Amino acid sequence: MQIETVTEKQRVNAARKLKKMFGGIDYTNMPHCPIRDVMAFVSDKWSTLIILHLGYFPVLRFNELKKKVFGVSNKVLSERLKQLEGDGYVQRTVYPEVPIRVEYNLTDFGHSYLQKLIELTEWAENHKNYVINNRENFKK
Amino acid sequence: MQIETVTEKQRVNAARKLKKMFGGIDYTNMPHCPIRDVMAFVSDKWSTLIILHLGYFPVLRFNELKKKVFGVSNKVLSERLKQLEGDGYVQRTVYPEVPIRVEYNLTDFGHSYLQKLIELTEWAENHKNYVINNRENFKK
């Protein structure tokens, strides 16, 4: 697979942004690092899967999500949905019928995040084989 | 904080990409989902921190990394570096001096990934306060 070259201009730009990110960090006294908070929140497998699925299926109910997001347990799905709702990514709508019906969909903010997530997923898809290849050769 | 609006065009585009991603998925028989593999590999806290640091400091030795990537243990740092090397993100160079010197730096592929990571981190930085705000209000 061909790896697209990162141009000099891109690298300079990256360096500038990194400097902005790292600039204020004091390694000797760092109760919590902003970058770290941010990465922790991005890096939850189930949350990202939930958001991607709600991107593809605009509205889903609890048990529909449970089927789509294969392998997730009641507990974790419930926890993550509450968290995603609390953070503003997901809207939860209750229809007080019998039996009760609850629908989930992305908010505008959720869609904004979805864009980033798709970009990342695309990148990963495109380079998956390259990584797998490397990994195989490295073992030898 | 102002959330930038996701345009209709962007949403349509996202839907198209999601369709491509989700299109081939059979929920009834899915030993492993490609999206999932991909997300798992993206979503390791220590790996992302290592890559971001190697983006900012072009070359780092083992113990330097250990100081910068605050809180990481020998074991985990060593594991992740081996993995990142094996996958092709990081180059490891040994100088057989006494005492031995080992240097780590990003490969071109690593820089390509770094670009994506920075974009994501920037997004997260920009929306951090919005999320924290939501979270506070949700508790009430």
Next chain:
DNA sequence: CTGTATCCTCTCAGATACTG
């Protein structure tokens, strides 16, 4: 200096049963 080996803790998540 750059790791590896070992042990040990402790969280997270899966399974199951149950409730409004």
Next chain:
DNA sequence: CAGTATCTGAGAGGATACAG
């Protein structure tokens, strides 16, 4: 249907000591 409650196990990761 949409979750909550409880229990349990696996496994990730921290601390420490040690090796090349």
